[in-house]
Amino acid sequence: xxxxxxxxxxxxxxxxxxxxxxxxxxxxGYGDVRDVRxxxxxxxxxxxxxxxxxxxxxxxxxxxxxxxxxxxxxxxEVL
Amino acid sequence: xxxxxxxxxxxxxxxxxxxxxxxxxxxxGYGDVRDVRxxxxxxxxxxxxxxxxxxxxxxxxxxxxxxxxxxxxxxxEVL
Numbered sequence: 001x002x003x004x005x006x007x008x009x010x011x012x013x014x015x016x017x018x019x020x021x022x023x024x025x026x027x028x029g030y031g032d033v034r035d036v037r038x039x040x041x042x043x044x045x046x047x048x049x050x051x052x053x054x055x056x057x058x059x060x061x062x063x064x065x066x067x068x069x070x071x072x073x074x075x076x077e078v079l
Numbered sequence: 080x081x082x083x084x085x086x087x088x089x090x091x092x093x094x095x096x097x098x099x100x101x102x103x104x105x106x107x108g109y110g111d112v113r114d115v116r117x118x119x120x121x122x123x124x125x126x127x128x129x130x131x132x133x134x135x136x137x138x139x140x141x142x143x144x145x146x147x148x149x150x151x152x153x154x155x156e157v158l
Binding site (some may be wrong): 006008018025030032033034037039042043047048057061066 | 113
């Protein structure tokens with residue numbers, strides 16, 4: 001069973017990496033780029049095939065290890 | 080107009096970060112985790128509202144700046 005966890009900085013948190021990417025895109029001629037935010041994601045391969053329990057376990061992993069809930073939010077998707 | 084670019088290492092490329100995350104999850108008691116691959120994503124805010132041209136431009140940005148096509152693959156999603 002496979003799940004994905006998408007981790008993004010909360011909207012109120014400044015994202016310097018995204019800022020740099022936006023500036024690099026402007027330099028490359030993409031002047032229509034207003035803003036860029038960068039995030040990360042994890043593809044987790046799990047044993048077992050119970051979707052509900054997989055989703056709950058992966059959400060737990062996200063909250064304890066994959067994301068920092070103080071400044072980041074996450075979304076879990078079971079494939 | 081908003082688009083997302085998901086960048087992942089190609090399956091044949093070793094992912095040491097993902098490996099470390101998988102080991103950390105094992106240590107935390109998640110023994111049912113078989114494998115973890117880590118990727119990144121970008122949320123790009125663009126001017127204009129032509130979906131097709133936005134998708135083409137963002138795919139171009141992905142190929143030139145956001146991903147390294149030698150070892151990474153990417154997927155563009157216009158929201």
